[in-house]
Each structure stands twice: as C-alpha cells, then as structure tokens.
Amino acid sequence: MNPKQLLVGVLIGTRPEAIKQAPLILEAANNFPRIRPVVICTGQHRELARESLSDFGISIDVDLDIMQQGQTLSYILSSIVQKLDNLFEKDPLDAILVQGDTTSTLAGALAGFHRHIPVGHVEAGLRTYNLEEPFPEELNRQLVTRAALYHFAPTQSAKDALIRENISPDKIWVTGNTVIDSLNYIASDTRCAAPSCLTDEFLRQPFFLVTCHRRENRGEGISSVCNAVKRLLQAYPEISCVFPTHPSPYVRQPVLEHLSGINRALVTDPFEYSKLVWCLKNAHFVLTDSGGIQEEAPTFGTPVLVARETSERPEGVTAGCARLVGTNEDLIVKECSRLMDDEVAYASMANSANPYGDGTAAHSILNILERNLT
Incomplete structure (x- = not known):
C-alpha cells in the first residue's frame, strides 16, 4: 500500500x-x-x-x-x-x-x-x-x-x-x-540579466546598489541614506547609484524627493528577483536595510553595508562580509568611502565566506x- x-x-x-x-x-x-x-x-x-x-x-x-x-x-x-x-x-x-x-x-x-x-x-x-x-x-x-x-x-x-x-x-x-538555494537557482538562469533601465551608457562605470524600506527607517532614516548617497556621488564622479524603491509611498516618495534630478542617481521601481540578483552580483558594494540582501550579496563577494543600528544576522558581520553603519549620514559616507579608497579593506570584505548556507x-x-x- x-x-x-x-x-x-x-x-x-x-x-x-x-x-x-x-x-x-x-x-x-x-x-x-x-x-x-x-x-x-x-x-x-x-x-x-x-x-x-x-x-x-x-x-x-x-x-x-x-x-x-x-x-x-x-x-x-x-x-x-x-x-x-x-x-x-x-x-x-x-x-x-x-x-x-x-x-x-x-x-x-x-x-x-x-x-x-x-x-x-x-x-x-x-x-x-x-x-x-x-x-x-x-x-x-x-x-x-x-x-x-x-x-x-x-x-x-x-x-x-x-x-x-x-x-x-x-x-x-x-x-x-533557503535564500541561498533561491540565489543559486536564479543566478544560473538566463533571465539573470541587467534590468532594462540600466543602459549600456549607464553601465560604462561602476555602480553601488541601495535599498531602504524598513518601518524603523522611514522618515529621518531614509533622508539620511539619501543625503549620504548625494554626497558620495559628488565625491566620486566615477561611480553611479542604483536605488530600487519599495512601492509604499512612505518609502518611494521621500527617495524621489531627495534624489530625482541628481546626476548618476537612478531611482527605479522594484526589480524582478532575477534582475535584483544580477545587480547584487555586479554592484561594487551594497547599502541596505534588507535582511535577505545581507544573506545574498556575500555569495557574489559583494560587500554589504547595513543601514540599521542592529541586525538579527550577526554572522555576516562576524565573517567580515557585512558591516553595520546605521542611518548616520556621516558614518555611511565614511564606510562607503573606505570601500572606494581602500583596496585592502574592500578585498577583505569581498573575499569573506558566506556564512548563511x-x-x-x-x-x-x-x-x-x-x-x-x-
């Protein structure tokens, strides 16, 4: 039977x-x-x-x-x-x-x-x-x-x-x-390609990826992240920023208010997962408050700066592939600049093993x- x-x-x-x-x-x-x-x-x-x-x-x-x-x-x-x-x-x-x-x-x-x-x-x-x-x-x-x-x-x-x-x-x-299972599945798929909004001209120079959506970061936190992005783009003309935004108006509207019209800052709708995976794989570094991205980016050797005061994923920080920066504008600029200027510091984060599976x-x-x- x-x-x-x-x-x-x-x-x-x-x-x-x-x-x-x-x-x-x-x-x-x-x-x-x-x-x-x-x-x-x-x-x-x-x-x-x-x-x-x-x-x-x-x-x-x-x-x-x-x-x-x-x-x-x-x-x-x-x-x-x-x-x-x-x-x-x-x-x-x-x-x-x-x-x-x-x-x-x-x-x-x-x-x-x-x-x-x-x-x-x-x-x-x-x-x-x-x-x-x-x-x-x-x-x-x-x-x-x-x-x-x-x-x-x-x-x-x-x-x-x-x-x-x-x-x-x-x-x-x-x-x-299980996110590592998903990542492996999507990364091997032919749909894992650059989003159509990232033109060949845009991709002629490196970019960093930013995501920010958590409730505790709404308001002042998102404003600080956006201000840090503007300062980084002014200081480093050789890099661009890709910022896919959550559809919630509490997230999307302030991002647009801060970054619309800023040279080399591309604010987009949320990406399909396959397109997000491509961005994680190809970004110079990631600034995020997302839990999933903290787990995903290290698979590709992409350093992660965590825009939160604390994280329930301390393994990434311990392993060296992630660093907590919170939403302090000056600290975000400092740590992003370190990844732009210090090749040894960058390599240390990029070469750390993914501790999530x-x-x-x-x-x-x-x-x-x-x-x-x-």
Missing part, C-alpha cells in the same frame, strides 16, 4: 517570503513525492509576491486576497487568521511552513496552532531582543517561536538563541538559509519534515 501523501501548506505573504519559500515548493515537487505543497498566498504584498513566484515558475493554490489600500498591521493579522481558519476547517493540512517574521508569518503560525496543525518555522531563531528594531518583526518571530513545533534555524547562533529560550534542542535543526536548505528541511510527520 502506498504511504499517505502529506499535505503541507507553504504560506507566502511578501516578496521575501516568496523568494525564500520557493525552493521548498520546487524541492518537494522534484524530490519528495510524498509531500504535496499547498501554496497559500495571503495577499499582504500581492503583486510583489506573485512576481517573485513567477520567477520560479510557481503558481498559487489558494489566494486569501486580503490586501487593501491603507491596510494596518491589525487588519492584516486578523484577516489572515480568520481566512486561514476557514480554510483549515474545510481542508485540514498535515503541517504548515511559515517563513521569517512578517505579519503573514505570525498569522499563519497562530492559525495553524489554533487548529492543532504542526507549524514549521523556516528561518527560526533570529533575534535582536529590541521590539522596536525591527518593528514589528522582532515581536512576530518571538511569538512564532512559541507557536511552532519544528524550528529550522539558518545558523548555529540562531539555534543557540532558541535553546536559550528553552526550546527543546531536538526540535531545532540548523539547515542553512550552501544551497541545500530546502532539501534538509523537507527531509526532516517528512521524517517527523511519518
């Missing part, structure tokens, strides 16, 4: 979740015939998530479609929990995989917990222990930890954090980060999940 097929929900709310959950969906389809992934999109960031999934050829099985203009965190959380509860009542799952620390992630963990569905937390154990940085993600992931049964930590330090919180070590596995995280997670659900 054939063993029972396992229905495993894979929850996706935002673009980073789509990118980091995609390898699990592909790996299940290709190498785990007993696991049937059910792709559930909450709609928290509807179009960005859909576009990212399309990069991997993945279609959505269930669309909760909760996105509305001016949505609050409370609306997102309550809407997803209710819609998932209705779904789980009708179509029970054997497990649900949630990723990271978004409001969708928390909603999925709560809904699964309420229905006694085992919750697997992908990218478990990241911590700053400052509930304001990042907000609301730090609280989200701490709460998800309490609701989850299986904890897939990307690094040993993440596992150590969970053990300090009295999570049983036999429910924690160090798997690496070897591209086999999805296989490890599904193997563990299948064993534990059998």
